[in-house]
């Protein structure tokens with residue numbers, strides 16, 4: 001496996017030059033665009049890695065997958081009254097669809113939808129408990145207590161977060177946000193600023209490859225039907241207006257983040273995390289997607305077999 005991972009990185013490496021590091025969040029603009037790493041967590045919990053697989057990076061929107069699992073656990077299917085599950089075909093921070101659809105975001109993986117999910121997870125409790133729940137899930141599943149919020153990245157995004165705040169206020173005007181906008185956005189910025197390595201991320205996402213159950217401990221992180229639904233939302237919505245292209249090239253559910261990470265789920269096989277900070281125009285890691293494409297070509301993994 002380590003050989004396959006190293007090969008995938010070698011194929012993908014030239015793609016680093018095809019993308020650009022996210023610069024609308026100043027703290028992310030400082031990350032070295034040459035970084036490239038990948039890790040695979042399999043059924044026995046062993047995590048194989050190659051390249052910069054031990055270096056923590058900002059998981060950004062990959063956090064939305066774990067927040068979705070937590071919010072569904074908390075409020076159940078009622079969540080779908082507030083957020084849809086259709087691909088948006090629009091950029092990650094688009095506001096245009098929200099007006100047509102009266103403040104109900106298309107899906108939980110675009111920014112507006114993720115803000116609704118965060119609001120639901122906060123519920124009527126203290127906002128900070130939502131971050132505690134996220135960190136407990138990530139630390140527990142990855143088996144590493146050192147996973148934390150990078151407060152510098154969170155502050156940097158908050159300082160430049162006018163667009164995400166606008167989405168929040170807009171949804172609030174339609175009555176689709178229960179908590180104060182500033183409180184919900186504060187948590188959203190912090191969940192996006194969680195720093196993890198490829199190894200930690202692949203291990204943390206492993207339950208999604210095994211019907212919601214951690215294959216090592218046997219613990220059900222979520223019921224099988226919920227894991228399948230989260231995977232289907234990732235498949236159709238995980239890369240914004242680039243989701244079709246990713247499904248076409250990789251054929252696995254995945255979620256990208258503007259920190260350059262991608263979490264991909266190979267049901268029955270394991271979870272893969274790739275990282276390379278330079279992004280394509282839709283905000284998906286250019287070399288990360290290429291590495292995953294090379295990996296599935298070699299392994300034959302696909303949800304379409």
Ligand code: GLU
Nearest residue numbers: 060061092192257258283
């Ligand atoms: N924190 C980022 C934002 O809200 C997340 C976007 C992404 O990772 O795709 O702009």
